[in-house]
Amino acid sequence: DTEVTQTPKHLVMGMTNKKSLKCEQHMGHRAMYWYKQKAKKPPELMFVYSYEKLSINESVPSRFSPECPNSSLLNLHLHALQPEDSALYLCASRRLGRGSQDTQYFGPGTRLTVL
């Protein structure tokens, strides 16, 4: 299984809503990533988890709250978002450890629209 799944595929939310994005992989990868991608722009790194611990936060506003409950799951909790947060949110995973490949495996993304 070389798949990273993300749910939901699409999400529309108001600025006062609380919602969560979910990412799952069963490849035994111990690094997981959240990226934000605006139209016609490259993915921007948001968070990195290594061995289920947050290792990198690229100065992301606190209205985005990541969570890694176990080695297969990664969540992104959303609260009080702004319309400019509308984007494609991509999850990726990577194997860690000796002999690991450096490549990332990406999910298909969640298209988020904030009204």
Added chain:
Amino acid sequence: SQQGEEDPQALSIQEGENATMNCSYKTSINNLQWYRQNSGRGLVHLILIRSNEREKHSGRLRVTLDTSKKSSSLLITASRAADTASYFCATVTNTGNQFYFGTGTSLTVIP
């Protein structure tokens, strides 16, 4: 920002022609990777070149790396309509954990 720059921003070629896109970056790297993205979808890894390598091949792909100039190029030979996509370079830091994507090249291959 540690984001790299790619050129051209957009490239349109006929099927069968070769496509070359370039990536320049700012910091020292462990490796550089190229990814492809079809419209609005996730990214797919194409090829990786390490900082001590100068050239690498994979099928119709050829990538070069010049660390003294902090630049890389991706050549796609004998292009096909199915190669139409956006292509991003990604630099990987020496810690190995942070990936920074270039601005991307949008490739259109006309049948």
